[in-house]
Amino acid sequence: MLERLNQAMEHIERHLDRPVDAGELARIAVTSEYHFRRLFSALAGVPLSEYVRRRRLTVAGAEVVAGERTLLDIAVRWGYGSAEAFARAFKAVHGVGPGEARRTGAVLRAQPRMSFRLTVEGSSSMRYRIVQKEPFRLVGRKARVPLVHEGMNPAIVAFVKSIEPATRDRIEALSDQEPAGVVNVGDGLADSRAEGTELDYWYGVVTGADVPDDLDAMPVPAGTWAVFETSGTVPEAVQDLWRDVFTQWFPSNPYRSRPGPEISRTRISADGSRVDAELWIPVEPVAA
Numbered sequence: 001m002l003e004r005l006n007q008a009m010e011h012i013e014r015h016l017d018r019p020v021d022a023g024e025l026a027r028i029a030v031t032s033e034y035h036f037r038r039l040f041s042a043l044a045g046v047p048l049s050e051y052v053r054r055r056r057l058t059v060a061g062a063e064v065v066a067g068e069r070t071l072l073d074i075a076v077r078w079g080y081g082s083a084e085a086f087a088r089a090f091k092a093v094h095g096v097g098p099g100e101a102r103r104t105g106a107v108l109r110a111q112p113r114m115s116f117r118l119t120v121e122g123s124s125s126m127r128y129r130i131v132q133k134e135p136f137r138l139v140g141r142k143a144r145v146p147l148v149h150e151g152m153n154p155a156i157v158a159f160v161k162s163i164e165p166a167t168r169d170r171i172e173a174l175s176d177q178e179p180a181g182v183v184n185v186g187d188g189l190a191d192s193r194a195e196g197t198e199l200d201y202w203y204g205v206v207t208g209a210d211v212p213d214d215l216d217a218m219p220v221p222a223g224t225w226a227v228f229e230t231s232g233t234v235p236e237a238v239q240d241l242w243r244d245v246f247t248q249w250f251p252s253n254p255y256r257s258r259p260g261p262e263i264s265r266t267r268i269s270a271d272g273s274r275v276d277a278e279l280w281i282p283v284e285p286v287a288a
Helices: 002-014 022-028 033-044 048-066 071-077 083-094 098-104 154-162 165-173 236-252
Strands: 127-133 136-146 183-187 198-207 216-220 223-233 255-257 262-268 274-285
Touching: 002 022, 002 033, 002 048, 022 033, 033 048, 033 236, 033 255, 048 071, 048 083, 048 098, 071 083, 071 098, 083 098, 136 154, 136 165, 154 198, 165 198, 198 216, 223 236, 236 255, 236 262, 236 274
Parallel strands: none
Antiparallel strands: 127 223, 136 198, 136 216, 183 198, 183 262, 223 274, 255 274, 262 274
16 A cells, blocks of 8 residues: 555656646555545645645745746746746745745745655554444534644534533433444545644434434445544544554555544543543445
8 A cells, every 4th residue: 555655656746747636646546535635644744735735836946046947937837827826825835935035045945755654663453343334313413613633622622512411411312323322523524634624523423213303413324434442641542543543554454434424432531631432434445
């Protein structure tokens, strides 16, 4: 898998001056575009589109400093419709505009070429199981919130606090299958998974019961789920588990992610410092 990802990275470099085709990159990596974008973001630490933008402006920065082409020619070559648009993008990455960089020899920022290598760390193992689930409903309350990769998400905390205790009790009583009890669900997240992008957050349960009119509901089709378990500190344990699933488990197992809600079931200790958690990720087998 890593070798195929590196072939995709080489393709990016050979075609930096063209619009990125995530579908073509996924074909090179022999996976789905959906999974490729998620795997890339987890491994690289930045969304695919952001990495390509930084690489283009790194090469463009060298051309600006060289002074052999006009700024407009450089802008057009790297896909910007005007010198002004190029200047804005250039400054966002380098901290100075291209005109200033050419005049003063300012210090620029470079995005190095990325490649992926396997690193073996420690001797710990991941606890997981593969589950086949029949169709079910996700029932509860949902809100549109920004994505936060590290630390508590203030928008989620405020949303959960806004749900009346009686409503929480009614939601929990509807749970009748795995994962049992109240779950936290992320759905509708942009492929980039960039910090601050919005997603649908659900405070709800997995059920086959009838849905009360005053609650939100989403049907989820039958499918395969990879279920991961962890224990640790709040909230790092769950966030680290999500990272490890994409950076360690997927590259070494014959599965890829598929569209669908990502479900976490958490049980927090009385003092609020530790958590036992399950993470349910929708997956599909990779053809041999």
